Amino acid sequence: MALELKQIQEILQKPKKAQTIRRADLLQKRLRFHTETNILLSDSNMPTTVFLDWVKTLLPKDKYNIFLQLFKFPLPTSAVVEDVYRELERVFYSRNSSSSYQFTTSELEEDWANYRINNLHEPEIWKTEGWKKMQVSPNSVLIVDLPAEQNSFRPEPYFYWLEITDVIDYETCDGTCIHWIVFRQPENRVAVFDDTYIRVYELDENKLKIKALVTEVEHGLGFCPARFFWSTKLNEKSIDLKKNPITKELSNLDWYLFFAISKQHLDLYAPYPIYSAYEADCNFENNETGDYCDGGFLRNEKGEYKVLADGTYERCPICSSKRITGPGSFVEVPVPNQAEGVADMRNPINITTIDKDSLKYNVDECTRLRDDIIISVVGSGGTVSEKEAINETQVAANFESKTSVLNSLKTNFEQAQKFVEDTICKLRYGSDFISSSISWGTEFYVFTVTELYKKYETAKKNGMSESELDAIVQQIIEVEYRNNPQVLQRMLILKQLEPYPHKTLDEVLKLSEKNLLDPKKVLLKLNFSSYIDRFERDNINIIQFGANKTLKEKISVINKKLLDYVTEDQKAAAAGAEGAQQREGAASTSQES
Numbered sequence: 001m002a003l004e005l006k007q008i009q010e011i012l013q014k015p016k017k018a019q020t021i022r023r024a025d026l027l028q029k030r031l032r033f034h035t036e037t038n039i040l041l042s043d044s045n046m047p048t049t050v051f052l053d054w055v056k057t058l059l060p061k062d063k064y065n066i067f068l069q070l071f072k073f074p075l076p077t078s079a080v081v082e083d084v085y086r087e088l089e090r091v092f093y094s095r096n097s098s099s100s101y102q103f104t105t106s107e108l109e110e111d112w113a114n115y116r117i118n119n120l121h122e123p124e125i126w127k128t129e130g131w132k133k134m135q136v137s138p139n140s141v142l143i144v145d146l147p148a149e150q151n152s153f154r155p156e157p158y159f160y161w162l163e164i165t166d167v168i169d170y171e172t173c174d175g176t177c178i179h180w181i182v183f184r185q186p187e188n189r190v191a192v193f194d195d196t197y198i199r200v201y202e203l204d205e206n207k208l209k210i211k212a213l214v215t216e217v218e219h220g221l222g223f224c225p226a227r228f229f230w231s232t233k234l235n236e237k238s239i240d241l242k243k244n245p246i247t248k249e250l251s252n253l254d255w256y257l258f259f260a261i262s263k264q265h266l267d268l269y270a271p272y273p274i275y276s277a278y279e280a281d282c283n284f285e286n287n288e289t290g291d292y293c294d295g296g297f298l299r300n301e302k303g304e305y306k307v308l309a310d311g312t313y314e315r316c317p318i319c320s321s322k323r324i325t326g327p328g329s330f331v332e333v334p335v336p337n338q339a340e341g342v343a344d345m346r347n348p349i350n351i352t353t354i355d356k357d358s359l360k361y362n363v364d365e366c367t368r369l370r371d372d373i374i375i376s377v378v379g380s381g382g383t384v385s386e387k388e389a390i391n392e393t394q395v396a397a398n399f400e401s402k403t404s405v406l407n408s409l410k411t412n413f414e415q416a417q418k419f420v421e422d423t424i425c426k427l428r429y430g431s432d433f434i435s436s437s438i439s440w441g442t443e444f445y446v447f448t449v450t451e452l453y454k455k456y457e458t459a460k461k462n463g464m465s466e467s468e469l470d471a472i473v474q475q476i477i478e479v480e481y482r483n484n485p486q487v488l489q490r491m492l493i494l495k496q497l498e499p500y501p502h503k504t505l506d507e508v509l510k511l512s513e514k515n516l517l518d519p520k521k522v523l524l525k526l527n528f529s530s531y532i533d534r535f536e537r538d539n540i541n542i543i544q545f546g547a548n549k550t551l552k553e554k555i556s557v558i559n560k561k562l563l564d565y566v567t568e569d570q571k572a573a574a575a576g577a578e579g580a581q582q583r584e585g586a587a588s589t590s591q592e593s
Helices: 005-013 018-035 041-056 061-070 076-092 106-118 129-136 247-269 356-378 392-432 449-461 466-480 485-497 505-513 519-526 528-538 551-592
Strands: 098-103 141-145 158-162 167-172 178-185 189-193 197-203 210-218 226-228 274-278 292-294 297-299 329-333 349-352 433-439
Touching: 005 167, 005 178, 005 210, 018 041, 018 076, 018 129, 018 247, 041 061, 041 247, 061 247, 076 129, 076 247, 076 356, 076 392, 098 106, 098 392, 106 392, 129 158, 129 392, 141 178, 141 392, 158 392, 178 226, 247 356, 356 392, 392 433, 449 466, 466 485, 485 528, 485 551, 505 519, 519 528, 519 551, 528 551
Parallel strands: 274 329
Antiparallel strands: 098 433, 141 158, 141 226, 167 178, 178 189, 189 197, 197 210, 274 349, 292 297
């Protein structure tokens, strides 16, 4: 339904979603507080004030003042959140991601392939700007817009993320789909998007009344070219508010930040012990100047403390040398009054240090909170548990846990990308666009290379089959070289060419001595790299070789040639040995003569 001018005017004066927009803004500011690496208080003033007001209720005034001195940007929580998102970035690396688009002609399909890369900067924009918006602006809105003037044969629609703070009002049916939206634009203007028009109006100085219509385009989509970027709702009552991966851990991040700074507070005292001793009984007097000692400091004949040029009090030359000179605090204890029957049982000098268990508790609690936050967000089996020994059942459970988190994450991106691309294709190609299919995959590189090598070692030690070991090696190669397609392709080919891939050279030699292996394949295993180099010198690199053949035929041809090299070297070695024997025999005959 197209909004009428009267309706737009009422929206500007009394927006219905103003409170929801404020709540969304507050939520995103809390996310930024823990996520962004800020260096100034002004960058996150409001959430900082809220956090410090909470801390103020927990600490006495003197401790709170020290807490304020230790509260510095960037905050410790930004490093924790960075570790979380480093794990979640695996959503961009799937073995079976795919996308397909159907048009009435192949020419249009080619045009779209170029347009989405060169004009929309896809798919990289989802890995860069989209990833950042997910972290700090999950309540942002995806807007598909048209340029003011069309300069080519076809329309050139584009999209962008609109911050929720720029939205004046909107109407939605399910928390994601938007019926219409009104939002601010530069130069005292406001944009109105609905299921019929894309319009821009100029406002008066008070920004409450429409002054003039600037542009109006009938887009013909039948729906509003805008939707909320993130789909996951905060809860059933707040479907317009969006929940990103760390939203549920905001309270725990506050608690972690409190503990991390409290630990720093304790660290101020831990290195410096407290010394206590009896009050010094000093009767120093300077007969010439009239100065005398009072508690380790000098007073003049008028009873005034003597102040040095640097503003400090002058110490007594006699008893001050008996006090500590290094770091720490010194406390004087009154001397026991023996006249009143108080026995002098005190150690003359005591050293009070920080309790070791208290120090350990603070360190352990910070580590526990950090680990709990990471595991809660990314799933069990994150990097925090790499040091722990786990069995195969736990490995499988960890895999499922982390995969489930990534699947939830990628679904939000898939839905956002599909909406943007379908809308742009309909605006650019009209009825010549048929449909699209977007999948970010289901098989993610959940484990690191280190974790996979440990998994391989365990599997081999437990006597798993060659096919199971092959599957793990395949994963190792794909994870190791996922960002280098050329090397990845080469390594996968070499994997199929190398004989006895799951046996070390020592294992091969031991089995060869027992005549349990093919001698030719043993020699190929021992000199595999040099034979591959020789093949590529004689022909072409193994990736390009046999490009017109099936992979099975290609591997068969290369393998046969490698074994031919082995045969040639065996014959050459045999001929050399025979020649050496003949020369040795000839030399023996000559000596006998």
